[in-house]
Amino acid sequence: MPLVKHLKDTEPFKHLPEAIFQEIGAASSLKKFPANTLIFKQNDPPTGYLYVIREGLVEITHQTTNGTDVVVDYRQDGAFFGGTPIFTGEPYTGGARTVKPTECYLIPQEILQRAGRDVPNLRDFFTRTVLSRVRQLYSEIVADHSRQALTQMEAYPFKKRLSEIMTTPVTTCGPRETAREVAQKLTEKGVGALLVCGKAKAVLGIITERDLVGKVLGRPEVDPDQVPAEEIMTPHPHSMGPGTYMYEAMSYMMGHRIRHLPILDRGEVVGMVTMRDLMRFRSHKAMLLVGNTREARDFEDLARIRQETLAVAKTLLSETRSTPEVMEILSYIHHGIIRRVFDLCLEQMQLEGKRIPDIRYCFLIMGSGGRREMLLGPDQDSGFIFEDLPEANMAEVDDFFIPLAEKIVTALARVGYPLCHGKVMVNNPAWRGRLRDWRARITDWVNDPEPQKVRYSSIFFDFHPLAGDTSLATDLREIVHQAIREFQGFLYHMMSLDLRYKVPLGLLGRFLLEKSGEHKGQISLKQGGSVYIVDCIRMFALERELNQLTTLERLKALVERNVFAPETAEHIRAAFEALSFLRLRNEIERIEQGEEPDHFLDPYALSKNEQDLLKEAFNAVSKLQEATKRHFARTPF
Incomplete structure (x- = not known):
């Protein structure tokens, strides 16, 4: 995604003069962030950059009054984040964490601050408060209600998203790898399942320990050094997105009687969740x-x-x-x-x-x-x-x-x-x-x-x-x-x-x-x-x-x-x-x-x-x- 071409088609940047676009193109840099990297957290001082996602997935988090981080939004290719402090100088009002390997353009704040003086719409976009009086009153009353804490029943399944509990990176194998090689990977990584991936990391299937036992080890006529992964995998496994709530995943996995759930973002593997992961946050009433x-x-x-x-x-x-x-x-x-x-x-x-x-x-x-x-x-x-x-x-x-x-x-x-x-x-x-x-x-x-x-x-x-x-x-x-x-x-x-x-x-x-x-x-x-x-x-x-x-x-x-x-x-x-x-x-x-x-x-x-x-x-x-x-x-x- 070429940065300048993208900005020219995106609010609020599309109204900037050509000279500013040339400055942005010359001064911006690309930075890669591994999966599960905290780019900044709530109340951190500004880093001095606006982040534009070239490729990847970033979750925006907000810390509640009891100190719990809650995912409030996801940003994907072409989206930007971290802009408000550029014009206010105030700390970040939320955190930003990568869900999978992510590459961002970093635009220096000096260019945007200078552009904001000439193009008020740019500054207004990041600093205006769209909160009406009803929103302000509502936020105050809900916060007060929260402090009263009607009950302390555990509610993790209703607060957590899969991106917050999933295991990453995911263990994978190729379709032609043998059953013995698959078993070795499961043992080395200490996991109960792996994904079979083809070209461009496309998920072809899933192999669990049960598959190995039932389809290979339990059948004397099958040679584990000869049978390929593609013959023992379960094709087209069930999957969910990283923004899915735990309560949805619990119900889905129980309904489909599966123990391992691949987490995909636009077809790409970003994590794995097991029933054991979900049970760590188990609430009796919620379940x-x-x-x-x-x-x-x-x-x-x-x-x-x-x-x-x-x-x-x-x-x-x-x-x-x-x-x-x-x-x-x-x-x-x-x-x-x-x-x-x-x-x-x-x-x-x-x-x-x-x-x-x-x-x-x-x-x-x-x-x-x-x-x-x-x-x-x-x-x-x-x-x-x-x-x-x-x-x-x-x-x-x-x-x-x-x-x-x-x-x-x-x-x-x-x-x-x-x-x-x-x-x-x-x-x-x-x-x-x-x-x-x-x-x-x-x-x-x-x-x-x-x-x-x-x-x-x-x-x-x-x-x-x-x-x-x-x-x-x-x-x-x-x-x-x-x-x-x-x-x-x-x-x-x-x-x-x-x-x-x-x-x-x-x-x-x-x-x-x-x-x-x-x-x-x-x-x-x-x-x-x-x-x-x-x-x-x-x-x-x-x-x-x-x-x-x-x-x-x-x-x-x-x-x-x-x-x-x-x-x-x-x-x-x-x-x-x-x-x-x-x-x-x-x-x-x-x-x-x-x-x-x-x-x-x-x-x-x-x-x-x-x-x-x-x-x-x-x-x-x-x-x-x-x-x-x-x-x-x-x-x-």
Whole structure:
């Protein structure tokens, strides 16, 4: 990657004059860093350089209030880091460590400082604070909450990434090396597995000690000096990326019954993780929740696991971390429980002598479950897709899937997932069907967008496949895109319905409380705030035919497509995180008081800072609503 050519195409450097580019080209140097090298750590004084990655992978770390290093970002080829101190002179606000061998261009700070005087945008890029007041308040309140430390349950599987625990470098061999040579390498290196690599270090397979015993040593007719590695390896081994969280790897390895997991970055080996590595950080409750859902033998086991999500949520919320990340972890656990419920119900059907039809099907979850934004009290939003079968086959399909659907809904309620008040559940015929049935349903929603249909579509459009043939969900997503493409006016109607309601904040900054009913004197954090962010961002995502599902993934994609400015997106993200934090904390408090979790609270029971946070978040939501209204009011139809 030629440095100057790259900078000319990259913000914020592309606006620099040619003379500066020539200086950068002449004065910059290349430096190689081995894997797992700490380039600088948090609070170190500036090194005097901006780092631009020519080739490699660097993780950016942040130290939490309890001294734990947490990986907050990854930088790959072409990315830069270490720029803010060049203009502020302050210590580094985070650390930088190589994940694999990395080569960086080092640009001297003197050139950039001089350029910053002539091109203010360059200096502003590195020094401006995009943190809105809602972000500042949120950070302070979360830090204070963290210091209170609701619980000290071990939570390593939720904090660590594989890059932080993997072994590097990885022992490898060529495809033609003999079994004896492989055994010698395993013995010399003291490892239980190695990777078989071909040209350009491409991973061809994996050989474990078990492979040697089962395929060579246990077979007298096999000569270990003659049989090559490529004949005893397991080809195309399972792998994960260095940014994967430990809890994901635990579940993945247990599900696939593997003990060694290669860590690849864009096809290149950067490390190896074993089940033993993961078990060194073992948390009993975490392992129970994340891994043992697949081993649960009955619904009572799953109900107990479901109850433990409270302890996990308390732990996660006591750390200084992003609340959407907490929601994703909780969703991962909920998905595992719901999937196991599905499997157990399927087993029950077969034990009753029911034979599953030989068709392609897919079990969907929708709403917050589909978006991976579940908290502690999600209800059931589910459905079935079937392949396009002839009408004559539907009797056989119904004979199996209708009782299966009833079992699923009943079992989920038994485990702890309440029935959906709107009956958006798999036992409702309106939420089952062949692809062509779904196409007809979606076409009806889009072309006749009366309020109830729009509400249904808002839940449905966030669907995610949980079991069965996932390609059916991909086909269904294209049906959604096509329907909206053909009638863009649907998004206008969706906007009109959603934006009839305002955030519960008056002109003088007073909260607008519920005036009667069960929640008199309270406000809804969901219906008054976070749901508008979810809905507005979904509308823009549907318009752009994005396939991202979480609200913040969609927001990031919209920034990349220049729909939102980065600063605007940061305000939206901060408001979403703040509202999610207050919702989750409120749910925890209600459950501990023996009440059902919900999203209503008395805002005047909050501290002054928390009230200010809530008001700032509502203001950000209101601005997003106005921007959405202006945009979709112009939609041609």
